[in-house]
Amino acid sequence: MQSETETQAVPDTSSTSTPATPPPAHIDPVWHAIQACAAGQFDEALPFLKAVVENHPDHVPALMALGAAHGQLGMLRESKDYFDRVVEADPKSAQAFSNLGNVLKLMNDLPAAVTAYRRAITLQPGLADAHYNLATLLLDIGDLEEAEKSLERALLFRPAYSEAHNNLGDLHMRRGKVEIALSHFRQALVWNQHLPQAQANLVLALYRLGLYEEGEAVVNTALAERPDDTQVLMNQAMGLLAQGRTADAEAIYRGLIERFPEEIGPWVNLGGVLQIQQRYEEAAECYRKAMSLKGVNASLCLASMAGLWLSQDQPAKAIEELKHAVMLESRHAGVLANLGWAMVSGGDAALGVESIRRAVALAPQLPELRSNLIYGVHFDPALTPEKRFETAREWNTCYGDPKDKLPIFPLRQFGKGDRLRLGIVSGDLRNHSVATCLEPLFEHLDHDRIELSCYYTSGQQDAVTERLKRHADLWRAVAPLSYFDLAQRIRRDGIDILIDLSWHTGGNRLAAFALKPAPVQASWLGFFATTGLDAIDFRLSDAIMDPPGQTEAWHSEQLIRMPTALTFRPPADAPAIASLPASRTGKLTYASVSKYGRINARVLDAWARVLHAQPDTRLIVFTGIDARDGATLERARRQFAMHELDEDRIDIRPRLPLADFLAALTTEADVVLDTFPYCGGVGTLYALWMGLPTVTLAGPSSYERTGASVMTHAGLGHWMATEVDAFVAIASHAGDDLSELTRLRESIRTSLKATPLLDGRQFARSFETALFEMWEVALAAQQAQKQEMTEGSDV
DSSP, X not given: OOOOOSOOSSOOOSSOSSOSSOOOTTTOHHHHHHHHXXXXXXXXXXXXXXXXXXXXXXXXXXXXXXXXXXXXXXOHHHHHHHHHHHHHXXXXXXXXXXXXXXXXXXXXXXXXXXXXXXXXXXXXXXXXXXXXHHHHHHHHHTOHHHHHHHHHHHHHHOTTOHHHHHHHHHHHHHTTOHHHHHHHHHHHHHHOTTOHHHHHHHHHHHXXXXXXXXXXXXXXXXXXXXXXXXXXXXXXXXXXXXXXXXXXXXXXXXXXXXHOTTOHHHXXXXXXXXXXXXXXXXXXXXXXXXXXXXXXXXXXXXXXXXXXXXXXXXXXXXXXXXXXXXXXXXXXXXXXXXXXXXXXXXXXXXXXXXXXXXXXXXXXXXXXXXXXXXXXXXXXXXXXXXXXXXXXXXXXXXXSSOTTOOOOOOOOOOOTTOOEEEEEEESOOSSSHHHHHHHHHHHXXXXXXXEEEEEEOOXXXXXXXXXXXXXXXXXXXXXXXXXXXXXXXXXXXXXXXXXXXXXXXXXXXXXXXXXXXXXXXXXXXXXXXXXXXXXXXXXXXXXXXXXXXTSGGGXXXXXXXXXXXXXXXXXXXXXXXXXXXXXXXXXXXXXXXXXXXGOOHHHHHHHHHHHHHSTTOEEEEEOOOOTTOHHHHHHHXXXXXXXXXXXXXXXXXXXXXXXXXXXXXXXXXXXXXXXXXXXXXXXXXXHHHTTOOEEEEOOSSGGGGHHHHHHHHTTOGGGEXXXXXXXXXXXXXXXXXXXXXXXXXXXXXXXXXXXXXXXXXXXXXXXXXXXXXXXXXXXXXXXXXXXXXXXXXXX
């Protein structure tokens, strides 16, 4: 986003110590020389004015003009010297101090510039330019609160100050208050309809609010005046992307590249559009081209390239690019956070978490970085539940009580025929594991009791998105909205219970929940652990994942337990279950279905013990790593070799399409070995649907017990262990009775359909019961608070 935040290139000479109505030029040659300087005619005027100040060292108008002229010529030291002489000769000249501040800012002496601006304001509180220039400096150094005050004062004294309106709008955009920003951009254009930066910012604000038609109208107006306005075109492309119009956005970037081939931005953005379209090789070429251009920020280009590899499940390549980026810019928080996540994905959780911690320390104002840290610590087996809870609570300490939190309103009383207004916030309402669990609920939700509103925070749409849309009473695509504007929209929709489905995973909107847009807020499904937020009142779970009395101490939310915490929709094109492989080969084959980043030293030790106890067995590791990332796949092979396991017993597999993965699972493997502490959820359900039980380790905290919950509700709780030795024992004896494994395989789909895991109607009823339980608990708490306040007032 561009904004008019630069101070004037030269000091202002619009107000000096000369009389308000200067005499004609033939009477006062000094005045004539001053006007010539203001017009850039320096050849004769400068020598004349220098002669004047040689004879009259305290001649304020001439000194002021000389200071301005030297500033225009880029001679900043000389310009400062002249303005120093002005303020010495006339210490009450507010304009002189304001101009001195401009020069000091250009010289990068920011503290002195602030002092000069404040002195000008003290001398003349109504000097709008001084307020404005101080604000631009404060914006540059990141003092947004003081900058906002200065811009508001500039507008108080000059309501038609277009640049101030534009910068104040820009400031509100930075804070995520796009609706407020929009009004200032409109005001800027009322007073100066051709202000380029205000037009560009107005386009961006309209797109971020989803006002695409109006945004296009402003684009057309701006381009009619300035067909080559790069910023307007870039913002238009962003708006098209928000609508899913990737081909149109691509065409704009290609057009910009054709006209401005040496501009970096269009190359990088085109790479991003191609990446969204999964045209990875073309995207990589764009990033490489950007890196060859003059003035490029190489570390950010490398980070973009790393994102390309991570999106293809190639963490080793991403780590390589990001290490180079860190060498170039070691204190860039985003680069360090991305490096950390690549390391976690590549199996180095402890190192990855440390890198993310460094990123948080460098940019503590960014809640998404701390969310990355919270998610990352759940991969590290060395950390205790207490430490993970402490890390989650740090998010609340830093961002959980925003000053612009929406006013609390009382819970409404339901009348006859009223429906509870349920809001779902998620970025995964597409072909994703979350949607796999969500679709059966949506199909069976009782719309006579529940009014369903979905707030979809991602721009990606597919056939699953379209199916989910059909079940919603209200569907809002809110990807462009800021946290603040999303919260405002939810509040206007009158949502009673708002449920987060993302937790601290990528793209979450927990900062919107912190503003408390709904009276009752809950977390569910995205990840089974505490959010750490005071603003989220409840977490939906079940008694296996959260045994009463065991996990409450590691939650900031109140637990609401359903019969089961999730339901599941098996893929319609899943292959038929094959006969038990061990019955054909006489040898048991284990499988791992968890992503590679969840496999740690403790897991490897346990699996090795199982394989050593049963020398005729094999293990297939479905890593989820792209086949082109040979380094990560080789690293996995070396890890098993270090446990003295023969290479022919370990089959390391790359990522496969879902149908191929399911087919390989049922035709080649007999039993699944789970990971820990981050165990399987949907992966365990896929395995069950294909006829394979999972040996799982139930740890002390919620997310360590997801596999235990699934297996118990499937009627297979005896496959669950509570300590590593028991895990090894269960797995080692899994092949003792092949007839029992065969019976389980043949009957499992039928038995699963009778459980809440696959019975969407039964799950929907328990989910609705949980909603009204949350409402009643919240209503009782509100009534108790009212009673307490009443009793207190009687004392």
